[in-house]
Amino acid sequence: MDYSKLSVTTIQAAKIAWDLFSIKGTAKVLPGELDFNFKITGTNGDDYILKISRPDENESYLNFQQEILQHLSLNAKDLITPKVITDFKGNSISEFEDDYGQFRKVRLLSWIQGRVWSGVNPQLDDLRYSLGVQCGKLAKALQGFKHPEANRDFEWDVAQGAWTDKHVDLFTDEEKEILTYFQYTFKLAQPAYSTLRKAVMHNDANDNNIIVTASLVAPTVVSAIDYGDAVYTQIINDLAITCAYAIMHHNDPLQAALPIVKGYHENFALTPEELAHLYMCIAMRLVISVTKSAINKITEPDNTYLLISEAPAWELLKKWRHQSADFAYYSFREACGFNSHPKEKEFNIWANSKNSNLSQLFPTIQKNQVHHIDLSVSSKWLGHESEFNDLVLFQYKLDKLQREHPDDILAGGYLEPRSFYTASSFEKIGNHGRENRTIHLGIDFWLSSNTPIHTILEGEVVTSIYDNSPKNYGGLLILKHNEGDLVFYTLYGHLSKSSITKLKTGDHLKVGDHIGTLGESVENANWAPHLHFQVMLSMLDYKFDFPGVTYFNQKEVWQGICPNPMLLFKYTGNQVNSEIPNDELIYYRKNHLGKSLSLQYKVPIKMVRGSGQYLLDQYGRKYLDTVNNVAHVGHEHINVVKAGQQQMALINTNSRYLHDNINELAKELLESLPKELSVLHFVNSGSEANELAIRMVKAVTNEKDIIASEVGYHGNSNMCIDISSYKFDGKGGKGAPEHTHIFPLPDSFRGKYKGENTGELYAKEVQKQIDIVQSKGRGIGALIVEPIISCGGQIELPEGFLQKAYQYIRAAGGLCISDEVQVGCGRLGKTFWGFQLHNVIPDIITIGKPLGNGHPLAAVVCTPEVAEKFANGMEYFNTFGGNPVSCAIGAEVLRTIKRERLQDLALEIGEYLKIELQKLAIEFQIIGDVRGQGLFLGFELVDIENNPLGQHADYLANRMKDHGILMSTDGPDHNVLKIKPPLVFSKENAKELIFYLKKILTEDFMITY
């Protein structure tokens, strides 16, 4: 039918609402496949949905929909569903005559407040779980409902999807392959599928039929609307349709489906038989959808609604085709609380009845006990990553351990989270950023090369393959075992090449047969010799390979597919998990550690390993670190670690003894400084450095009045807090003490003076403070300020400010301190020290965080004049400051900066990142300012009137963490995102950061302010 003769105008719709239902209001067009839908905003304060059918609409079908709504109103009190509004005659279905003389059926329903699913961004697991809950409740409420129309022929009904195979010629060859694959699977499944439970189901939880609460941070589903697709069909089809739409646009659609399945099952219990068809039913709904779109493109080219989900449906279908159906089934089972593999229990019972032992597997070894070897992310035995990447060293450690435990086999690793699978094949981009396979699925037996391996069970070779690419198995053999009804597989990885050439697929092996020997490292993908032994209850879709390591978020599913291999030897003591759960750590902290110690992020993380620009939690999740400027040359830089370890092994004592290291560190530091700053004192923290600096000031000037910046932070000790406006003007603070004088934050973006050329104006503010001190008859001790004020929100000092301010201070007899604790050691790129950006030379500089790369080491550097006056006879003693271990570390940090050209890199990557951030600021108005130097950057979130948006900054940092990127917020209004990563941060890292910032900046919460 001519589409233009069907459409209804908003004026007509408003008139219909008034004429038939006595509702006065305005109308707005809404999307709809067949009906013409309008939102009526009533002058009575209520909203409605007006649905106008096509002229040929079957009244009984409309009546079916109205009766469902009436059934739900009566029987599902805990559900919000549209209410039927009757017309002035009391009819639930009314009628009007359109401009072409056609009679059209009209229905009016109450409007459900909220947002439509399709407009919600992001759609997270919690939201999808609530979708499952809502649809499950609805399914439950619909049980028992009957209507003759429910049994109609209906092309959108998954159960009736076989019609689509007549239209495959509308598609490309690639598309055709996918469609026919699923159509064929559907056909094959009919005998079992057709026996599944049936009921009248909603059957259309598509993204325009789901209403979600208004919350932008934690939205939940309120209601499913539009019962036009309700039909009597297999119950599982309803869930399949719900999933099909809600998992579009996700990198990993299966993972996205699981919360929906869980929520549904918790409210309306599904059977394993139904779950076995869910993967296929999801596919069939998509097959129907893309076939409908292809047909409609020809028949109703103007109806764009029919094409909305075509592209995402295809995108999903293509991904779904590559998804193992069995793995999907096991995942659905796990989400519903069943054993992920249906045979898991049976296998356990069978294994329990067997009497194998390890000496049958390794007859030449004749040992039956194992010594557990910890290769987990947090393993201290494993040590630094370079140690386990060094094969010779790793083997040496193994041999030593073996000598210490001569009667045991060194073994372990089942479900162990490991960090050393670094090949790209172990990484993917999931629904929340980068994901790494870390969970080990087998047991590793660390035995020497050429150790013979024999079968413990009769079996048939199904895989015999040699792949020596990095971090692969080398020689891999998989045997299939049939034990009564039970079929399972055993996997032997890291065999010698010759073992593989001897055995072919199809070969049959008896109990006790020799199956091969352990490979040397060179033929074993460069691992120390060991056997990776794994049990599988399914081969999934694998033929020539099988994963030995999996993703943490799939651990439970894989645990069912790959049971503990030690069960075969009646030895389960091997499954060691010594990790203390985070909840327990938090609980203990709360009770026994200082209450004012804070934890980062809404859901805190436990970090157990550092590696360059990354931090790893106990499960091996890798976080890109943009926060920790302390790990200046990279987390656990091997040279720095070694320098500390080596010196620690020799001697660590105080600086009253002569030692090379303290002089070495002094030389390295002085090389980077102007000749005026030539005397050093070593301390243990930034706070201690500033504390000492103020002592020097008092000794030199005999004055105690200090001028400091608003929102400046200089440390946690008594004196440091007294000069830190960030603290005494913040929560719990009591304002500036008598001898501290604060000048306004020299912020040219939102500060007292804005725009260009504010340096002089802010310097005058320093002079004002000098005047105040002098007016009280006192003199100036010092000015202390950071070259970029970090806690203030990465505030760059305006041009000329520092020069002028130093001039004023010196004229008043005071000293100038540059606090370089955050910014020093090359981070700023253009210069090694922050003060050098401003062409001044301070009297004292304080250095902290980066100097020890995580080790507590700090320093105070001053002029000889200051040093001379400070040495007034009172000895300066510091138990730990300047000890040989700290100095070895500090000197190595400075050498590493030079050797690896980290200052140059900070400049190059920092400038690239700043430009990219500036581009983001053009695209997203919320970014008001981008600032900083080198890899000490910040960007500020504000509304159109430049009001700070602290909650948005917090949201952004937490969402970035969800994507594996650590960020922090700061500034007086906590609305500044700070970027100060280890200097090994690469251009690729910068690109990744920008990619996810861009993604999160489009989310509903970030665009609403």
Ligand SMILES: Cc1ncc(COP(=O)(O)O)c(C=O)c1O
């Ligand atoms: C600028 C500045 N100065 C001094 C300190 C104090 O250093 P620490 O925490 O090592 O005592 C900090 C710490 O964050 C700082 O940011």
